[in-house]
């Protein structure tokens with residue numbers, strides 16, 4: 521099959537029109553069979569609950585092409601289960617794991633020509649979206665839902681793929697609190713976080729690093745989890761009731777253990793930032809973003825004096841992407857081949 525004519529090696533992390541998206545509707549207590557459409561528009565009732573009351577959740581995953589031309593998905597069922605968790609948090613109906621996986625495969629198959637070639641560093645990004653579409657003016661769960669999956673080819677989140685970034689500890693705004701919806705990929709969480717990101721960027725930082733509601737412990741970034749490496753080879757990552765459980769972080773914990781690191785998932789006090797030899801942000805979009813420095817009030821802790829990725833992040837990044845792109849055998853059953861008819 522001929523690939524779509526795109527400059528895959530320099531794709532941004534952004535939206536690019538593809539051939540088809542798939543849409544399932546929940547009505548009268550059940551999901552329908554779903555339809556495929558090339559439309560980029562969505563007809564919505566003006567009183568839809570997603571518009572007024574934020575019944576909206578999303579997911580994000582990538583599809584990878586291997587050197588021998590196979591197409592691999594990565595831990596799709598985990599994204600499906602996380603969407604179900606988000607839906608419960610927002611009183612929404614969620615698709616079953618089976619429908620979720622089927623929808624992803626449908627959209628990949630219909631957009632096969634947009635799967636970036638192996639070696640470009642790009643991948644096909646899949647964005648599942650769940651919306652309350654039923655009309656509601658009183659605050660209550662909608663009686664109708666839309667589950668939409670779109671695909672778009674993306675380059676690395678950061679322009680040069682694996683480039684260190686500077687963080688600033690956000691000590692005013694709180695992203696999420698225990699008992700809230702920080703563990704859900706709820707659209708509203710990201711709108712709420714934009715203020716901190718815009719402020720960080722305008723001050724020359726790549727992203728804000730959030731603390732928990734007590735402003736003592738590290739939570740995560742706006743769209744990525746956080747980890748630190750100690751000099752005695754511990755992979756330390758926050759345990760918190762208000763962070764999004766990153767599938768990338770979960771995968772890295774497994775790989776780090778195999779590479780001889782000790783894993784510690786526990787509350788991480790902000791003072792501990794001084795004890796790490798390297799720190800990183802992790803998520804599907806960027807895989808790992810090595811952290812050059814973290815500014816906390818008057819202090820700046822520099823991890824990468826030369827601005828180059830450190831050996832720990834480089835090793836972990838390679839271990840994960842080698843599995844995702846099928847370079848190394850996958851002993852965990854995370855990847856699944858998508859077979860085209």
Ligand SMILES: *Cc1c(COP(=O)(O)O)cnc(C)c1O
Pocket residue numbers: 580705740741742743744745764765766767768769802803804805
């Ligand atoms: C999506 C997301 C992550 C990363 O999760 P992955 O499953 O690794 O992609 C981390 N934190 C937040 C807040 C997120 O929205």
